[in-house]
Amino acid sequence: MKNPPSGDLDTREEEGEEHELRFSRNYFLARELGGTHRKKTAGKLSDIDHIDEQVLRAAAFEIKPENEEEIAALLERYKEQYRKWLFELRCGFGLLMYGFGSKKVLLEDFATATLADYDVIVINGYLPSINIKQVLVTIAELLQDHQMKGKRNSFSGNRQKTQQSFNIQSIDDLLSYLNEPVVDFKDSFICVIVHNIDGPALRDSESQHYLARLACCSNIRVIASIDHVNAPLLWDKKMAHTQFNWCWYHVPTFAPYKVEGVFFPLILAAGTVAQSARTATIVLQSLTPNAQSIFKILAEYQLNNEKEEGMPVSTLYTKCRERFLVSSRVTLNSHLTEFKDHELVKTRKHSDGQDCLYVPLSSEALHKLLADLG
Template structure:
């Protein structure tokens, strides 16, 4: 009995010492280190370093890509049967899909949507698709006297519903093997994943002479669609095609966790967007930028003033034209609107004066 008592006392003593040590440790001075104290590298330097990393297993990935190329004929067959292609698996599928489109879809028109961008003007994409299909119909038929009631109306002036209705009505006029391929890199990207946009894409995919080739990377991407969208509109054929390729293009527009956000990166992103726009749109943006640089104390440039200056320089002919440019700017967050003290809506560029100057130099080259 005495031996057992001694053992129990030892155990109790150990327990007391353990909790006493924990209490003394917690009563000490807490660390003053904060996450903000971490000396993180500049974003441009981090991206440059990441781009210089040598890819591993080049031979194995090359063999993998060759195996996928043997599947191209199967993918084309699926498209001709009316299905859409959905690529999933680890690694960027951008190069794989573009190689497939450039080698196996040469007899079809191809429209590309970069879903990894933060904002996408889907209506402009649908307008482009409508114009392509219209040109194909004109080439197939010498006269289009029926079946296309809105053909006399410019596509740019039509609503999304009218455009999709045109694509539906054009089905009877086109041949069975006449279709437009729509490549969507990252259909689960931030610019496309909202419910309204996905409904429009599903309606687009349901048109007989439209084919969707898309990629997904988010684990919850299938939750974007219901059964009707999957089986009767998109009509997906799922293909597991891991490429193990880095997400270079897709990651360009996302801030890096271990890096500062920098004005240089903002200028680079804005430059990419502006260079994809028309020269007139760039000139309108330049007018706004120069006004902001010359009037740093003002809250922005009133829309009416911008229209007057642009009309004087023959950049726009109507308020509708200016609004189309402004919609493009706002979709890509190049320009924002705020209320002036006198009640007017004013436009401003959410960049520093130094960043705006760099941006103007970039688009002038």
């Protein structure tokens, strides 16, 4: 094999050096641009100019849905399972629907198309507040209608008295009544549809406990949907497999959460007074009664002394000791740390140098917050 001419070697060496130089330049240029990018993205969400919530929601509702034909075909395939779902309800199982997208339309279509021979009660779990006892009273009254079928006219007075007694009965008594066998009701049951059984108002252990007891009543069948990724953590093994007795179905609909999302604040929207008060109320309700009372003292002081820079820590400690809310400064500091972690309370320096506490909410929001706390 002949060696290549020396001129070709020189050319290749020059091309190699030029390639390495170009690579080095690109490397340092990329590093420089990367540093600039990091500096630009190092801002905070609070630095963004927020817009009015109503404007943002109106813009969100105007977004045109995509892949409508494919989504419609997907929902048609789910309709093929309606008879199977009904069979499982008749066998004593509960139905739990999960997957991306709102399942509200799907569950209501299933109820309309398949559950026409049954009584159906809908619970909107995405609402900010739900009265579980009132739901049980409504179901009990509906079950009573079956017991008094054909005798409503002659016993209308008795029916009214019984309805009034449902309102004064305890939840345990209502659940016991719902579990009693009903004449001519063996092959029938009441369907309870719960949209978002993992909704914020139903996530507490007490609500889930009552819903699980309702689901295992002989006259009740529960059909529910979940959307939170950690929703199964709401139930232990007994609740999931014995009381709710779930049949799990993955039914992604890819439908927007237009109805459910109305009750959630938008991140990029300017927070209103009601939203700020509601958010703070939710956080405070998760704390101990003593912590709530301490916060009330601070909020009331701020409302009565709006011109001051805040409430001195020593003053707050004195008032808390007078009301037997804390036994030491350490206890108060632990409550204050919790408030600060949730951004309910902030600290700033008074003109005389001492630390003062204040609530970062407007007076209007504070009034609403105190009213919500009762």
